[in-house]
Amino acid sequence: MSGPRPVPDADHETITIESNDDVVRARQLVRTLAQRCKLSLVDQTKLVTAASELARNTLVYGGGGVMRTGLVRRDSRVGVTAVFEDSGPGIPDLDLALTDGWTSGGGLGLGLSGARRLVDDFTLDTEVGRGTQVAVTKWAR
Amino acid sequence: MTERVPVLKIGDVLLVSIQVDLEDQTVLDLQDDLAARIVATGASGVVIDITAVEIVDSFVGRMLATTAAISRMLDAETVVVGMRPAVAITLVELGLSLGGVRTALTLEKGLDMLARPDSRPPAKP
Ligand SMILES: Nc1ncnc2c1ncn2[C@@H]1O[C@H](COP(=O)(O)OP(=O)(O)OP(=O)(O)O)[C@@H](O)[C@H]1O
Ligand SMILES: [Mg+2]
Numbered sequence A: 001m002s003g004p005r006p007v008p009d010a011d012h013e014t015i016t017i018e019s020n021d022d023v024v025r026a027r028q029l030v031r032t033l034a035q036r037c038k039l040s041l042v043d044q045t046k047l048v049t050a051a052s053e054l055a056r057n058t059l060v061y062g063g064g065g066v067m068r069t070g071l072v073r074r075d076s077r078v079g080v081t082a083v084f085e086d087s088g089p090g091i092p093d094l095d096l097a098l099t100d101g102w103t104s105g106g107g108l109g110l111g112l113s114g115a116r117r118l119v120d121d122f123t124l125d126t127e128v129g130r131g132t133q134v135a136v137t138k139w140a141r
Numbered sequence B: 001m002t003e004r005v006p007v008l009k010i011g012d013v014l015l016v017s018i019q020v021d022l023e024d025q026t027v028l029d030l031q032d033d034l035a036a037r038i039v040a041t042g043a044s045g046v047v048i049d050i051t052a053v054e055i056v057d058s059f060v061g062r063m064l065a066t067t068a069a070i071s072r073m074l075d076a077e078t079v080v081v082g083m084r085p086a087v088a089i090t091l092v093e094l095g096l097s098l099g100g101v102r103t104a105l106t107l108e109k110g111l112d113m114l115a116r117p118d119s120r121p122p123a124k125p
Helices: A020-036 A041-060 A111-118 B024-041 B058-073 B085-094 B107-115
Strands: A013-017 A065-074 A077-086 A121-127 A131-139 B007-010 B013-017 B045-049 B077-081 B102-104
Touching (some): A013 A020, A013 A041, A020 A041, A020 A077, B024 B058
Antiparallel strands (some): A013 A065
């Protein structure tokens, strides 16, 4: 599932995700970058929605963590990347977690699988007992 | 203390207009407030205006579906109005088609829908 990691620009920002309020801040920060990157309105909406899902997972399942986000370049393309990282319990069965409708909590089980569909690049690294890192990128067309 | 979204009563209808990016607790509070207000006022309809809403993720989507189901059980019909095209596209790709939620493009059409109860879809078994 992993491909070459895009190189983050020097000016990426990091915010902590420790409360519901931080999930709102994460959405707003990603939206600002998506606008700066001139993503189409639909692509902005998709990326911000994916970021919202991942930020909430970081908070609810990861027990909190950080989001690092910024503009990225690859070849002549520019995009927005957001990386969510926590030191929570990790995901024991990744295939299951990425199945539409599967949840270990009270959710709809759409956040992770849906976020993957909404972005261009999606990488997930997880280790039981150590934590989870999800990176998503949307490229301007 | 989190903020609360105001619920207005216009005739027989409760109107909620979501204007800011809501945090999850505020979304849950709104769901509870609406259920309580339906019972307290005997309202027959609920209109949730999301014209200003830039994204609907699985959390807000679930609230819309749950509110529609709760209000139906309390003898009121819910209509979600003003969904942006980009939001609709994203919701479907996310996997949430909100099948049980009635929608109208504008507030006017939504109110109209509630005023004509014969336009209700047949109740699901
Ligand atoms: N950061 C994480 N750390 C540990 N487990 C996680 C993490 N993110 C997701 N999971 C696991 O993957 C499952 C699926 O996540 P997903 O976001 O798809 O669904 P959900 O959060 O349960 O529901 P929804 O997002 O639709 O409200 C979760 O129920 C949880 O068990
Ligand atoms: Mg989730």
